[in-house]
Structure formats: C-alpha cells, structure tokens
Amino acid sequence: MREPASRAALPIIEFFKKDAAWEVHWDYQEAPESSILFKRQEYLRGYIDGTMDDLGIHPDKVCCASGLTGSVKRLSRPQAVKLHNALERLLNPIVTKEFTRLQNMANLPHLRLVDPE
Template sequence: MRKPATQAALPIIEVFQSGKSWEVHWDYQEAPESSILYKRREYLDGYIDGALDAIGIAPEKVSCASARTGSVKRLTETQAVQLRVALDRLLTPVVANEFKRLKQEANLPHIRLVAGEHD
C-alpha cells in the first residue's frame, strides 16, 4: 500500500517575463486531491473566465485556461500578478480542502477495515 502524502499536491502557478511582456502558466499536480479540479470544473472554469475578463485580458492572449491547466501570454506585469493572485485564491484552497477531506476520510475506522488494515 502506498504511503499517504503529508501535504497537498497544490497546483503550480508560474509568472515570468518574456521579452517586454509577461506570461502566467498553471498546471495541476497528479494526486488524488487534484481530481476535485475536474469534478468542479464548470464552476472553476467559469470563475477563471470571469477573472480573465475582470482583469481585462483579451481572449487572443489566452492559449488555454481551465481549472487544471492554463497559459496566458502577452500580459502587462500588473495583469500577470492579478491573474496569479486570482488563481491562487481559487485553486489552492480547493485542492488543499480536498486533501484534508481525503485524509480525514482515510482515518475513518470503517474505511480502514474495508481497505484491509486492522489495528
């Protein structure tokens, strides 16, 4: 049996300068808690679309943008920072809370018995 993780596999959000413009890239990490990004994709994708619009990021600057992965290019530094903050505020707690929920669920006695672990 695989040893349980001690911390959540949080999405990676990167901001970097490319010439005179800025880019934001994000990607999930493969882990059980990351499945929540797929399960809640409609809500999360809608939030990301709204954040892009609110920040004033034109659709042609978006290569892809979903709860699991995204790439937005040709941004100002201010737009890049605002997008990173919005993504972090959205994605990090969702994955962290799912990790916590899964960890608590795994410690329930009836779950351990089904998995074949006996005290």
C-alpha cells in the same frame, strides 16, 4: 504500498517575464486530491474566464485556460500578478480542502460486521 502524502499537491502557478511581456502558466499535480478540479471544471472555467475579463485580458492572449491547466501570454506585469494571485486564491484552497477531506475519510475507524452467533 505508497506512503501517504503529508501535504496537498497544489497546482503549480507561475508567472514570468518573456521578452517585453509577462506570462502566467498553471498546471494541476497528479494526486488524488486533484480530482476535485476535474469535478468542478465548469465552475472553475467560469470563474477564471470572469477574472480574466475583469482584468482586461483579451481572449487572443489566452492560449488555454481551465481549472486544470492554462497559459496566458502577452500580459502587463500588473495583469500577470493579479491573475497569478487570483488563481492561487481559487485553486489552492479547493485542493487543500479535498486533501483534508480525503485524509479524514482514510482515518475513519473501519467497522467490522460481526456475526451475532
């Protein structure tokens, strides 16, 4: 039987310099708590699109962007840092709360139906 995880499998969100520009990449981790990202895809996509618009990131710099995975290239350093921080503030709490919820559900006492006779 699989050992229960002690920490939530948070999405990997990273930014780095490539040539003269910066890139931001993110990817969910395969775990039960990550299912919440699939369930809330529409909301997450809207939030991420709005954040990129607010940061002045032109759509032609976006390779893909969803609540699950994304890749945005040719950014300035301030844009990359702000997008990275916004993604962490968005995705990490959602996954962490789902992890806690699943742990609490697993720790509920199981009731047995006993025949009164």
